[in-house]
Amino acid sequence: MRSALPDRRGGAKRVLILVENLPSPFDRRVWQEATTLHAHGWQVSIICPTGKGYEQTREIVDGIYIYRYRLPTEGNGALSYLAEYSTALWHTFRLAFKVRNERGFDVVHACNPPDFLFLVGGFFKIFAKTRFLFDHHDINPELYEAKFGRRDIFWKLMVWLERATFRTADISIATNESYRRIAIERGGMDPQRVFVVRSGPMLDRLKIVPAKPALKCGRKYLVGYVGVMGKQEGIDLLLLAAKHIVEDMGREDVHFGLVGGGTSLDEMQRLAVTLGVADYVTFTGRVPDDELLDMLNSADVCVNPDVANEMNDKSTMNKIMEYMALGKPIVQFDLTEGRYSAGEASLYAAKNDAVDMAQKITELLDDPERRERMGAFGLTRVQDELAWEYEVPNLLRAYDAVIAGTKP
Known part of the structure; x- marks a missing residue:
């Protein structure tokens, strides 16, 4: 009000x-x-x-x-x-x-x-x-x-x-x-x-709502991201992972929904075109909470491509706990605080290795039972330990x- x-x-x-x-x-x-x-x-x-x-x-x-x-x-x-x-x-x-x-x-x-x-x-x-x-x-x-x-x-x-x-x-x-x-x-x-x-996230804000299939742009799977579009956030590595999934692995059934603004947004949009994956990526820019939640709730897997460096290794990323609060399995690079937050809710790719990130993403996409177990673990951990109320x-x-x- x-x-x-x-x-x-x-x-x-x-x-x-x-x-x-x-x-x-x-x-x-x-x-x-x-x-x-x-x-x-x-x-x-x-x-x-x-x-x-x-x-x-x-x-x-x-x-x-x-x-x-x-x-x-x-x-x-x-x-x-x-x-x-x-x-x-x-x-x-x-x-x-x-x-x-x-x-x-x-x-x-x-x-x-x-x-x-x-x-x-x-x-x-x-x-x-x-x-x-x-x-x-x-x-x-x-x-x-x-x-x-x-x-x-x-x-x-x-x-x-x-x-x-x-x-x-x-x-x-x-x-x-x-x-x-x-x-x-x-x-x-x-x-x-x-x-x-x-x-910790406030659970009354992060509501689990029905997925919106239209956000998958006609494809079977959606990979979700929310955060800043900056250099240290590793969006370039995520786009390289998307390129590997589409071109090298021959997967045309995966779409990427990237929510957030930042100084590198235009640059990352151009990079998606250069890499030939622009048709497989939606950049929303900064959007209201309801649109952000629609994208994340519609995602089958959520990602955190933050670059493995001294800063990110020591930093707690809010996006990780937001993914967990929505019951989503995660793929991220292996960072100290990221592993502490997510635990068994995440798979951990080799540091700054876009190919390994791509492989971890498709591994989860092709295993719905594992996705469900990981998402449930993350949601329980947030509800019992990591929510803002604690x-x-x-x-x-x-x-x-x-x-x-x-x-x-």
Whole structure:
């Protein structure tokens, strides 16, 4: 439920959440955190960019006050990143003062990437005696290396910014144990001040609904993907796997449904044409939840082609648990956190091996009983262990600690 944003001042237990890379409520993890805090008595404000479907600069959604700003074109090079990040920092500071005057806040909760939001959290920590909580979403030094393949002065800057963020934070929350170790070992944080809050799915959003055969485009099977269309997401490897399935294996009964937007979407669409598989692939771009769920519910197998590198090996991918919540068997490259999340719900292809991924996909497509067993395992694991409801106590413990100002 949305409404115009009035001018009002809040009471106790007030938090300001900062996000730069996605609008709210589109960012699932941030929105789950925000709605959870609101349900437990917190006054929640969010500063974030605008985005498709989220163009209003001020609004209330489900009792959460959202202040948005417009960014230049999404960064994909040094100058564009500089323009994006400098604009974001200016608007974040500007809107933080506005929120301070209109509603107030006791805690600044900063979500990366990027790792410069500690400047905002640190400023208000020093001059307004607020607390600063860092929500560690991405390991940016590894992300930089994955994107550009080098450790140069900018990589060193990423390491410095990360360290400065951890040193400024009163409390840090990590998405998994790999990130927790980084906060402690590389960030120098006291282990008692680092909480693991996984990005479990909210099961009331991920509804299992009947498949829509039309999405298979006249073919017997559908392979589904949801996520960002970026370089480190391995969409090129998935398209190479599709080429191997169609051309080398002679399979004309498999279609691929790829849901999501990103800086590499146009490039991946061109690559599909170059590889001769464009007729076997549907790129939806960013779509509403109901269309996303239609595609995934119609899929026989879901895939996670994230490139095997240091960043992805340590990162928990939301898409994996979303596939599991819908009872779908998975194929992915063999990565530490991916294997931890999925367990027996997934087959694991050799790292960055598109041919092996293709073979694992067709192996599952040709074995419906195995698909059913794997899907049931994943669904049970999410329902019993990984759903967001199991992370709520961890989030609230982190907030108790940040408000107390003492070690938990």
